[in-house]
Amino acid sequence: MVETFFGFKKTPFGDNPDGKQLFASQAWNQVKARLQFLVEHRGAGLITGEVGSGKSTAARSFTAGLNPNLFKVMYLHWTSGSTLDLLRQLALELDLEPSHYRGDLARQISQAIVRLNESKKQHPLLICDEAQLLRPPALEQLPLLLNFDMDSSRYLTLLLVGQPLLRRMLSLQMHEALRQRIAVHYHLEGLSREELDAYLAQQLKAAGVTQPLFDDTARQALYQASKGILRKVNKLALTALRLAASRKAALVDETILLDATTEALL
Numbered sequence: 001m002v003e004t005f006f007g008f009k010k011t012p013f014g015d016n017p018d019g020k021q022l023f024a025s026q027a028w029n030q031v032k033a034r035l036q037f038l039v040e041h042r043g044a045g046l047i048t049g050e051v052g053s054g055k056s057t058a059a060r061s062f063t064a065g066l067n068p069n070l071f072k073v074m075y076l077h078w079t080s081g082s083t084l085d086l087l088r089q090l091a092l093e094l095d096l097e098p099s100h101y102r103g104d105l106a107r108q109i110s111q112a113i114v115r116l117n118e119s120k121k122q123h124p125l126l127i128c129d130e131a132q133l134l135r136p137p138a139l140e141q142l143p144l145l146l147n148f149d150m151d152s153s154r155y156l157t158l159l160l161v162g163q164p165l166l167r168r169m170l171s172l173q174m175h176e177a178l179r180q181r182i183a184v185h186y187h188l189e190g191l192s193r194e195e196l197d198a199y200l201a202q203q204l205k206a207a208g209v210t211q212p213l214f215d216d217t218a219r220q221a222l223y224q225a226s227k228g229i230l231r232k233v234n235k236l237a238l239t240a241l242r243l244a245a246s247r248k249a250a251l252v253d254e255t256i257l258l259d260a261t262t263e264a265l266l
């Protein structure tokens, strides 16, 4: 077992790091600053990045720090991508009984959003994750939801999160209205080479091990295979540690790391 072989108190490079274990890379700090700007100034924001770069984690960890008396966070994770589905899910998040018809639904939703702001003094923040899965009509619906700021106070903040394709979708003429609303955009890249070293050390330390377990060549190979994309880093690092333990090697070297790359299907 990898835990007993290396003396880990808990398994490093897990899928669900707790808030305290999140690594504050430069990109991470940049996303946070933009999200902070977004909730202060409202409007719409966009986070893009490769699969596994940490988009959803950044959005969730940021919103977890918001005061729930002041913000109602609604997190939508799309599957079907239709407008009706979008509106129904939003209605449910707003604790409404969704109407059957699109027009009624949209009206219900805008009324509830105004009510939240005015009566409960709570500002709704809508997060659409994997937004590249929304079909064009559903994306076109979004600026309409942002559109009832009659007295210039903004009633809804929208955060779109998605893969790089989303950026290309938004550049189409038909999404001009939505694109114009986007006040902040950040494209999340992987960790830099130096950050990767710091991340490995942080993860091992959290698992109770302070000596390095990856030699220089292994760290370089890990960077090349993962480009610093966190989910790939985690998968590859843990696979390499497992392989090392099975071979009774105290240190992961390039050979083990490359074998792990094949095994981890990267």
Ligand SMILES: Nc1ncnc2c1ncn2[C@@H]1O[C@H](COP(=O)(O)OP(=O)(O)O)[C@@H](O)[C@H]1O
Binding pocket: 014, 015, 016, 017, 021, 022, 023, 024, 025, 028, 049, 050, 051, 052, 053, 054, 055, 056, 057, 058, 230, 231, 234
């Ligand atoms: N700042 C971070 N520190 C440590 N692990 C992270 C961090 N951000 C993301 N992760 C981990 O990386 C993996 C991918 O993150 P996720 O947010 O699901 O990526 P995405 O939404 O871009 O596909 C998850 O296992 C997550 O726990």
Ligand SMILES: [Mg+2]
Binding pocket: 055, 056, 057, 129, 130
């Ligand atoms: Mg995600």
